[in-house]
Amino acid sequence: MEQDEAMADDSTTIELSRSELREVTGYAVACARRALAIFERERPGDGRPRAAIEAAQAFVDGAERTNVLRQNAWAAHRAAQESRDAGQAAASDAARAAAHACGAAFLHPLSKATQVKHILGSAAHAARAFELSVADGPAVGAEHLAQSLTLVRPVVVDVLRRYPAAPPGGGRVGELIRQLDASLR
Known part of the structure; x- marks a missing residue:
């Protein structure tokens, strides 16, 4: 039965307005900017993470959701990958937070737990960068999570609550996402 319910949840469409996507992206930008x-x-x-945050901020400020966001997210x-390969783990997570800021603009209106990463991934990667x-x-990661909670506007919480709880897995960043998710529900 649980598997049937999960399958039903996966096919449910969620209502998302453009202004809600801008709010979610604004939250992600605010979190990523702190770790920049x-x-x-x-x-x-290396200006790629800053450019990603700026592209996401442009969407928040009214720009269209274009391929520029995707290109900056990939950059x-x-x-992040190059930082990781160079042994700079904190820089890698800070860059991932910036990539997630762009990705937030592409939150899918499908009721899948994995979509929670689009909402909270930037905050979790930024917290991990600080850790x-x-x-x-x-302790620093917990402090950053607490500060991330103060940045959340009610619209973001409303959107988050339309999705299933954050999925298991994902290592330490997954744990941070689940902590944020639990705190906001």
């Missing part, structure tokens, strides 16, 4: 300094400190001269994702950038990581 971590990336720029470790990888000066930030490549910056990895200091000695007392978990």
